[in-house]
Amino acid sequence: MQHPVIPALASLVGPAYVLTDPAATARYTTDWRRNFPGAALAVVRPGSTEEVARVVAACAEHRIALVAQGGNTGLVGGSTPDDSGTEVVLSLDRMTAVRRVDPLDNSMTLEAGCTVLAAQEVAAAAGRLFPLSLASEGSATVGGVVSTNAGGEQVLRYGNTRDLTLGLEVVLPDGRVLQALTALRKDNTGYDLKQLFIGSEGTLGIVTAATFKLFAPPRKVVTAWAALRDPQAAVGLLARLTEVVGERVTAFELIGREALSQVLAHATPGMRDPLATPCDWMVLFDVSETSAVLDPAPAVEAVLGDAMEAGEVLDAVVAASGRQAHELWALREHVPEAQRLHGASIKHDISVAVSRIPEFIETAGAALRARFPGIRIVCFGHVGDGNLHYNQSAPEGMPEADFRAQEEAVHEVVHGVTARLQGSISAEHGIGRLKQAALLQHKQPLALELMARIKRAIDPANTFNPGRLLPPDLH
Amino acid sequence: MQHPVIPALASLVGPAYVLTDPAATARYTTDWRRNFPGAALAVVRPGSTEEVARVVAACAEHRIALVAQGGNTGLVGGSTPDDSGTEVVLSLDRMTAVRRVDPLDNSMTLEAGCTVLAAQEVAAAAGRLFPLSLASEGSATVGGVVSTNAGGEQVLRYGNTRDLTLGLEVVLPDGRVLQALTALRKDNTGYDLKQLFIGSEGTLGIVTAATFKLFAPPRKVVTAWAALRDPQAAVGLLARLTEVVGERVTAFELIGREALSQVLAHATPGMRDPLATPCDWMVLFDVSETSAVLDPAPAVEAVLGDAMEAGEVLDAVVAASGRQAHELWALREHVPEAQRLHGASIKHDISVAVSRIPEFIETAGAALRARFPGIRIVCFGHVGDGNLHYNQSAPEGMPEADFRAQEEAVHEVVHGVTARLQGSISAEHGIGRLKQAALLQHKQPLALELMARIKRAIDPANTFNPGRLLPPDLH
Known part of the structure; x- marks a missing residue:
């Protein structure tokens, strides 16, 4: 028999947007890496913030657990339902409106279902840079990257999603809407509530729209690949670069020999070792310049020369064209796929x-x-x-x-x-269901207790993404 | 009769560090602007995190309200006791240790009582920049700027204190210590708890130490003063500058004629109008370059030339020396004092x-x-x-x-x-006791409710800075 919430949801968003047929729900119910096969009571696809709020209120009334989902590109099982068939997936994939772009204010407001790639394109069309950049950007959504505080390849210069987020619109577990879509750079009127929802993996609220910082676009990017004496030389080269070109170092990626070997073993046409002599450690980096009139290339070449003289860099190539830069980056970006094939x-x-x-x-x-x-x-x-x-x-x-x-x-x-070494067991992928054991083992118990207290304060009925991030017995 | 907590506190931190004599407590009990004359049961000056924790536990036991205080430079009455004589001031002024400076990691860890000026000096000694810069930096402390999310003059480029803070050590209202003094740039292991304590004005926790980001120091700073057609031309000039020198614009300050007139009417020797013809609106800006080999000065001069040709800038002077730059900045920094004298x-x-x-x-x-x-x-x-x-x-x-x-x-x-205009009624000074009416009037009620829920979740007994930030009847 059909659960009574199904017709209620259908009346709120239209029957076409409440999916229950397993053929239709399949792409929403299992995570991208297929580690967590799931089943949903229904997949609901509201088309507006108001519809999201009504869906949440209806599910709250029925005490039904809601799993918010963006592009379903997460790696830790945080945005797909468990296999009980009792959870409802709330997909934001129909909410793709661009609400506002303000190049003078360097900000833009997008709905949660916009992809990161679309966000980059919206910014570029306004002559601005939205610097978030990650392998899944064609599918990953704005709501998803906010909820997971996604990182990616340009964090070094521009920060994580948290740093890029100025304001949020969030539907709370009782269906009310927190309006905090500010573009303000400074606002000290009380607790910064948006911080609660960034990176909390859908456990406290459902992000329906976000306002992001924009930046001056890069006018020139110097891309280089260098062979290193050892990993210490990578840290040394980064310091040398920062010394000479300041914060222009936009990406700085280490690549070990085994990673490159796997890439070359599963190479697509055109892929080759950029340097003649194989070595154990390499870096690929971008130095990008936002000034139209200054050129950092000679400075980068001088730094590489100094590091070679010091024996830290063994060999290096600076991309002579955008195409060559693209080829170097393709090697780096192919690592996960090559490892999968391996x-x-x-x-x-x-x-x-x-x-x-x-x-x-x-x-x-x-x-x-x-x-x-x-x-x-x-x-x-x-x-x-x-x-x-x-x-x-x-x-x-x-x-x-x-x-x-x-x-x-x-x-x-x-x-x-x-x-x-006082490090983190999840730097950018989050916890979801995959890393809860490690979280319990390595997080200070007092921190876990505070997290649970906040969860109870905001979602007392525990209907938003229950059992994700916070281990079930902590709520 | 002496309150029984006094000898308890004296035994925890030493009698010399528990002040009750009004002559000794006076500088702690009234705010800097003297808007909120207060009285304290005692002023306690613990010397370590452990002592802070014990003081907090002792006060919690006696249900005594605690007001944490740094340099007592706040402008909204958030860090001084009320006039009841029942609150204890917990001053962090003895906790001034530098725990760690890591130039390679671009981070440093300081105790809460270090002044902002000392923090700048510690960074500079390591060849790095700690970019927080504000008028009160000689007295304002690290713990204070974290608790108030202080802004200042270089936010445009480097962000508010929140953006500069990597990790915190915080004593909670029950006396337990949250250890979150990480220097990590990426850590997605659950809710980002430090965000709760940044800008919450001592209502949720007492910051005892903080880890901050450091930056490459500026190698060259171009300082200019420009007369503008109107305020629109200020926004236009900022856009022109960003277009040409990217994120190097470090400070960009508008100065209206009345502000400059008051400064000149109360001038100290050497102060004069930098331009021959008076006009209604001026800007003072810094473009700073972290590269040792690139010079943005010609680009800045070209931008000013273009803006003059367009009629947006009427006249301009680029500082020819560090001394001249200092003189221009002195005009800007003298505005509050001139207004006081006026x-x-x-x-x-x-x-x-x-x-x-x-x-x-x-x-x-x-x-x-x-x-x-x-x-x-x-x-x-x-x-x-x-x-x-x-x-x-x-x-x-x-x-x-x-x-x-x-x-x-x-x-x-x-x-x-x-x-x-969707603005904020407190951009950087906070709420304290001064702006609660405006907060109640202009903040979304749901946001106020969430703030109160968080306060109750973290400080259920309401002993940390009660009645500050959140209006008393909201708790």
Whole structure:
């Protein structure tokens, strides 16, 4: 028998936008990595903030759990329903309006269902830069990146989504709408409530629209690929660059040999090692200049020259064209896909202070190799933010099942080293359902208690994304 | 008879650090502007986080209200006791240790009692910039600027204190210590708890230490003073500058004629109008360059030339030396003191979107002049952040008492225009006890309700700064 909330929802948003047929709901009910196959009571697709509010109120009345979903590109199972078939997915995918773009104020307001790519394009059309940039940007939505405080490749210069967010419109668990869509750069009238909803993974409110900062667009980007003596040289090169070109360093990505080897083993046409002599550690970086009249290229070349003279950089190439820059970045962006093609892998998304990156790589690598002989370490990521995607592939010839059986033990080693270095076990992917055990193990109990107190204060009935982020028994 | 908590506190921190003699407590019990004369049960000056925690626990046991205090430079009565003599002031002024400076990681950790000036000096000694800069920096403390989310003169480029804060150590109302002193740039392990304590004016926790971002120091600063056609030309000039020098615009301050006239009427030796022909509106701006090898000066001069050709800038001077730059800035920084010397004034600290600054000035000015003939408008401030200190002096010859009698009516006009333009009635000074009526009038009731729910969740006994920020009947 049909749950009575279904016709209620249909009357609120129109029957076409309440999906219950598993063929129609499938793309909403299982996460992108297919780690969490789920089932939904219904998938509801409201078309306006008012409809979202009514859907939330109706579900609150029936005490039905709501899972908000954007582009369903999350990596931790935070935005898909569990397999009980009792949760309703609230998809924001119809809310794609651009409400306002103000180039003079350097801000824009978009509805939650706009993709990050669309947001970039809206800004560019107004002669501005929306700097959030991540692999999933064609599908990931504005509401999703706010709810997860997404990072990506330009955090070093422009910050995380939190730093880019000026204001929010949020539907609360009782269906009321918090109007905080301000574009103000300064507003000290009480607690900054939007901070509660940024990065809380849909557990406190449903973001229906956001106002973002915009920036002057880059006029010139210098892209370079350098072979390094060791990871310490990566931190050293970043410091040298900052010394000479200031905050123009926009992206600074470390790439370990195993990562590049996997990319080259699964290369698409045109991909090749940019340098003649293979080495263990490389960086790819962008220095971008927003001034139309200043050129940082000679300064970047001078820095590379100095670092080579000091023996920290072994070889380097500066992209001579936009196409060559694109080819260098394609190598970096192909790493996750190459790793997928390469077989089973165990993944981590850790961060430490930038200055401790070399110590992390040294210590974690030694600990893993001692305990799991032959394990292959695929290390790459946003070293300028202290954030590494520090993944492992099976030793040559080990069956996948044997490797998988070691997953928890591998996590334990990597997260243990991370914790000893005061790092984070989830730098940018969040907690969702995937990382709750690690959260419980490594977060200060008092912090967990405060999080639970806030959850109860804002969502006392626990109907917004229950059991995600905060472990179920903490509510 | 002595309250039993006094000897308890003395045993925790030492009798020398528990002040009860009014002569000794006076500097802690009345705010800097002397708007809120107060009295304290005691002033306690703990020397460590552990001592703060013990003091808080002891006061919690006795249900005694605690008012945390840094440099006592706040403008809204948020950090001094009321006149009941029942509140304890917890001064952080003995906690001045520098815990860690890491130039490679661009971060530093300081205890709450360090002054902002000391923080700048610690950063500079490590070859880095701590960009927070405000008039009271010699007295204002790290804990104070975090608790109030202080802004200042370089927000345009570097953000408010919130944007500069990576991690916090906070004593909670029950005396437990939240350890969140991370230097991580990315950490998505649950709600970002530090955001709760930044800008909450001591109502949720007592900040005992903070970790801040550091930046590459400026190598060259171009300072210019320009006479403008009108306020619209200020916004236009900012856009022109951003177009050509990108995010190098570090400060961009509007100065109205009345503000400069008052400065010149109360000038210290050496102060003079930088330009030959007086005009109604001026800007003072800094373009700072962190690269050691690039020089933005020619670009700034070209922008000024273009704006003059367009008739937006009437005249301009670029400082030829650091001394001249200092003299230009002295004019701007002397405005509040000159206004004080000039007699009674009614003050506002508003913000609107940068693009709406001209509309605000036009509309608020017309409304004030219509209702209060002859009123003098002292308008200056951080126009690059949309933040104006929009103050009023009495009409020529009006007795101070008559002018003071109009204060609430003047606030109503100015805050009314601000609200109609979706602005903030407190851009950077906070709420404290001074602006609660305006907060109640202009904040969405749902936002106030959420703030109260959070306050109850974190400080259920309401002993941390009760009656500040949140109006007493909201708790």
